[in-house]
Amino acid sequence: MAISNLMSLNFLVPFVAGKIDFSRAIRGMRGMPRRLLLVGHKLAAGSLAVNTLTTISNEPDAIARLGEGSMLLAMWRDAKANADLGLPIDVIAIAEGGSAVKATSAVVVAGTPTVGGEVMMYIGDERISTGVTTADTSATIATKLGNAINAAAKLPVTASVAASTVTLTARWGGPSGNDISLRSTYYPDDALALGVTLTIPAMAAGAVIPDVTPVIVAMNLYRATEIVNPFTDSTNMVLFETELAARWLQNNMQDAMVVTSMRGTEATITTWLNTRNSPHVHTICTTNDITNPWETASMAGAAIESSAAIDPAVGPTAKLVGYKGPTQGNGFLVDSINNLLVKGGSPLNIAADYTGSLFRMVTNYKTSPGGAPDRSMAEMCWLKTMSYYRWYRVTEFQNKYNNAGYKLAQYVTQPIPGQKIMTVDLAKEIMVGLYKLFCDAGLCQNMPYYISTLNAEIDAPNGKLKIMDEPVILTQHYQTEITSNVVAGQV
Structure with a gap:
């Protein structure tokens, strides 16, 4: 092969030219840049402006920007715990819906201890407890419990006490607060002090969905390869699905995938899945667990993208660090698991110790545009593989040709x-x-x-x-x- 000239043949001055060419410096496979994006609510104490994209790499920075006890801080912590070293975690804080209503629950304490013991509650997957004696009345136990809850700043709720009732209020407004898990006991050796009972209604009355439109605007010219979306209402799902469909087109190629999480019965979740058909969304399906859905989605998103960075064709099977699933006998049975997979949902593999691992990851896609059953884009790994395949070829031609x-x-x-x-x-x-x-x-x-x-x-x-x-x-x-x-x- 002839060696090309570095200088014009008309340049006759004695000279030595040396060119440094890095076009062949990297041989073999190149890693595609990957980023995890978390979307959620921060607290007023957090310094980060809403609808502003930022990267957060350490705990003090996360607390200062998002506010202790916020949805987004809990998501960041769970993502960080499940992300491989080197996976950047970005966040966009979303404003609450106008005049948003906060979810509440009125926990009623009844009885008095016949012997000294412990009274505990699980708020999300955080265990809160207080010691009680035979001298305590239901009102004093309620006060102790309320104080213990307010002392735990990372909880997604605050407590107020009146007589024997502890009223829990979500730290942010909107229907997502209704999904904060509440229960008195979880592990087999959890036992309330004899003579004491807790009546714990589910969190409810949270209302007014937020609007992710400003978040999508903030994502302009930015690419996250995996996005955690905690808002599963139809309005916001359609907004994300439409944005993702555009990003996967050949004139955009900022392709990403969104992970969501749904907790409920098989019937509840399949009813929701029946209305979804995006190949760019995968949904973690859980039942009777105590980890909040937005945290489960964050754990899964970090684990999925960490696996894809190593090999996008390998189905991720990572154990979700920090996840607390259903107790023995309260999870999905095999028929339900299969039905959810067919409907476009991804259940977790629940172990005997209540931990959960990624299982088979499918997308929400089930039918072709013509309405016919179609599994061509049902496997998440196929899309992850082809996203990398396209990126590799496009960048090869951009860099060299x-x-x-x-x-x-x-x-x-x-x-x-x-x-x-x-x-x-x-x-x-x-x-x-x-x-x-x-x-x-x-x-x-x-x-x-x-x-x-x-x-x-x-x-x-x-x-x-x-x-x-x-x-x-x-x-x-x-x-x-x-x-x-x-x-x-x-x-």
Whole structure:
């Protein structure tokens, strides 16, 4: 191959020119930049302005910007606990809906202890307790419990006490506060002091949904590869689904996926899933757990994107650090798990110690635009793989060929030595080389088929190279079937 000139042949002054070219400095696979975005409510004490994108990397900064006890701070902590080193965590605080109403619950304490003991409550997955004696009345126990709740600044609620009633109020307004889990006992060895009972109504009456439109505006020219959305109402889901659909188009390519979490019965969750059909959204489905849904989604989002950064084709199976699931016998049975997967939901794998791990991640997508059943975009890993596949090829051409001084030749089959001329043969050679990298990395397969289907054209008048390929991606191993034909005795 001829060596190209660094200087004009008309420059005759004695001179030594040295060019440093980094275009080949990185060989092999390149890692796609990945970012996790958390959307949620902060408290007034947090210094971060609403609808403002920022990166938070440490706990003191998170507390100062988001406010202790806020939804967004809890999400950040859970994401941080489940994220691999190097995964950036960004946040956008969203304003409460106009005249938002805060969810409440009136917890009633009854009885007096027959012996000294403990009175405990689980608010979300945080355990709050106080010691009691036989001298305590229901009113004094309520006061002790209320004080213990208010002393725990990280809780999503505050407490006020009147007689024997502890009224819990969410720290922010809106229907999301209704999903704050409340219960008196959780582990088998939790036991209220003898003679004392707690009546704990579910959090309720939180109202007025927020509007994620300003959040989407704030995301302009910014790409997060995984977004945690705590608001599962239809209005905000449609806004996110529409934005994601636009970001996956060829004229945008800021593709991302959104993770949500739904807690409820199989019927409740499937009713919600029946109204969703986005291939860019995956939903963690839980029942009878005590971890707040927005925290579960944050744990999952961090674990999913950490796994994708290593290998997007591997189905994530990480244990969610900090998650507290349903107690024994109160989780989804296998038939319910299967039904939720078919409907586009992703249940967790619950262990005997109530912890939860990612299982099989599917998207909300179930039917084609024509309404026919369609699983082509149902597997989350397929979309993660193709997002990386597209990014890799696009950046390869951006870095080495587009706007790099290449000419187009429609009829030249072999480039002139020393010339930067893009031809059909060169384009195919580039694509085959890139495909080999993906085959070697265990992301794609079947090179002969790929080569046989690869097509390239030169549109010289418009200065355009057009390529069409058919990558054969690797899928995930979820099931094994073994048939044993038994032979008893002699053969």
